[in-house]
Amino acid sequence: MTGRCQPIRPVASAGILLLTLAAPAPASTQVTAFTFDSGRVHVGRAYEYVKSNRDGTHPTQVTVYVAALTRLESLKWDSGGDVATLVAATLDWDRFSVRGFDSRRLRRDRSETVQGTLTTDSTGAALRVSFLPDSAVPVRVWPWHSYDFDFASLGAALPHLADRDGRFVFARMDVVYDGDEIGFGDLGPVEVIFEQRERRDGRDTRRYRIGGPGLANTTGLLWTDAADGTLLEYEIPVPDEPGFTDGRLRLTKTLDLTGKEWEAYKRAKVGR
Numbered sequence: 001m002t003g004r005c006q007p008i009r010p011v012a013s014a015g016i017l018l019l020t021l022a023a024p025a026p027a028s029t030q031v032t033a034f035t036f037d038s039g040r041v042h043v044g045r046a047y048e049y050v051k052s053n054r055d056g057t058h059p060t061q062v063t064v065y066v067a068a069l070t071r072l073e074s075l076k077w078d079s080g081g082d083v084a085t086l087v088a089a090t091l092d093w094d095r096f097s098v099r100g101f102d103s104r105r106l107r108r109d110r111s112e113t114v115q116g117t118l119t120t121d122s123t124g125a126a127l128r129v130s131f132l133p134d135s136a137v138p139v140r141v142w143p144w145h146s147y148d149f150d151f152a153s154l155g156a157a158l159p160h161l162a163d164r165d166g167r168f169v170f171a172r173m174d175v176v177y178d179g180d181e182i183g184f185g186d187l188g189p190v191e192v193i194f195e196q197r198e199r200r201d202g203r204d205t206r207r208y209r210i211g212g213p214g215l216a217n218t219t220g221l222l223w224t225d226a227a228d229g230t231l232l233e234y235e236i237p238v239p240d241e242p243g244f245t246d247g248r249l250r251l252t253k254t255l256d257l258t259g260k261e262w263e264a265y266k267r268a269k270v271g272r
Contacts, residue, residue: 028140028141028142029095029141029142030141030142030143030168030169030170031094031095031096031142031143032162033161033162033163033166033168034096034143034157034160034161034162034168035160035162036093036096036160037159037160038069040159040160040228040229041066041069041156042066043066043067043068043069044066044256044257044258044259045065045066045254045255045256045257046063046064046065046066046254046255046256046257046262046265047063047064047065047155047230047231047251047253047254048061048062048063048251048252048253048254048255049061049062049063049064049150049249049250049251049252050062050249050250050252051076051150051247051248051249052244052248052250053239053244053245053246053247053248054235054236054237054246054247054248056248058243058244059079060076060077060078061075061076061077061078061079061269062074062075062076062150062249063075063265063269064150064152064155065257065262066156067088067259067262070090070091070092070093070099071088071089071090071091072088072089072091072152072153072156073086073087073088073089073262074086074087074088074089074149074150074152075106075265075266075269076150077269077270082107082108082270083105083106083107083108083270084105084106084266084269084270085103085104085105085106085115086103086104086105086106086112086266087101087102087103087104087149087152088101088102088104089101089102089149089152089153091153091156092120092124094124095124095142095143096142096143096157096160097124097139097142097143097144097145097153098118098120098144098145098146098149098153099119099120099124100117100118100119100120101116101117101118101146101149102114102117103115103116103117106266106270107270108270116129116130116131117129117130118130118184120139121136124139124142125138125139126138126139127139127173127184129184131182131184132183132184137173137184137185137186138186139171139173139186140171140186141169141170141171141189142170142171143157143170143171144170144171144172144173144186145157145170145171145172145173145190146172146173146174146175147172147174147215147236147240147247148174148175148240148241150240150249151231151234151249154170154231155230155231158224158229158230158231159228159229159230160229161229164194164206164224164229165194165206166194167191167192167193167194168191168192169189169190169191169192169212170189170190170192170214171186171188171189171190171214172186172187172188172189172190172214172215173185173186173187174187174240175241177241177242187213187214188212188213188214189212189213189214190210190211190212190213190214190215191209191210191211191212192208192209192210192222193208193209193210194206194207194208195207195208195209197226200223200232200233201232203225203226203232204225204226204227205223205224205225205226205232206223206224206225206226206229207221207222207223208221208222208223208224209221209222210222210234210236215236215237215238216237216238218236218237218238219237220234220235220236220237220247221234221235222234222235230251231249231251232250232251233248233249233250233251234247234248234249235247235248236248
């Protein structure tokens with residue numbers, strides 16, 4: 001949830017599923033493709049990525065911090081700017097999905113402002129977003145992930161793959177932009193298929209194809225560290241938000257930070 005500053009209004013158009021509070025159909029599951037191992041959750045680790053178009057234009061900084069076993073924080077900012085977006089996500093390791101989001105805007109010398117929230121019901125089968133208070137969006141496949149969240153929760157799940165040389169499917173549940181209006185819904189399934197092991201940027205990696213209806217029936221590539229499954233990079237032919245023509249995310253550095261160091265890190269990125 002990037003959370004833009006324009007007024008937010010519900011929108012229902014092709015590819016956006018907005019339902020009332022009627023009980024959603026039970027979700028199918030792909031969670032058996034994963035086996036949770038707490039030792040693969042590196043609490044206190046920060047992953048610094050550069051987000052851009054595939055040709056490197058429109059670079060934006062994204063740092064994903066593992067704040068706790070079930071909590072991710074993602075800080076997104078432009079170098080030299082005085083505004084950043086902070087998204088905190090609670091993870092559900094039973095479903096390898098997000099249980100909730102909290103999106104905030106950070107500005108230099110100003111208090112944080114909440115831009116949007118997402119919550120799930122007790123069964124995880126329906127989502128509610130704050131800018132669509134009268135609607136519930138059913139979850140039809142677990143796990144689900146958000147491209148607008150730079151697939152940070154997908155990155156958290158990848159080290160837990162039971163078969164890293166196999167395939168799995170997840171649902172893309174996401175914000176959809178239509179001019180200055182924002183909607184939210186189920187954009188369809190995304191399949192991830194192992195292709196081969198290869199050396200990339202001096203590292204041993206696993207390369208996967210990623211694509212399907214949830215990515216507008218396009219196909220991109222995704223690389224993980226061959227040893228521990230860390231998300232290293234992806235290139236996807238469609239954008240995740242306005243201002244981009246397509247998508248690339250590339251890991252540049254990892255840091256180990258205490259909670260206090262992470263708070264100082266966030267303040268430093270907006271110059272305060």
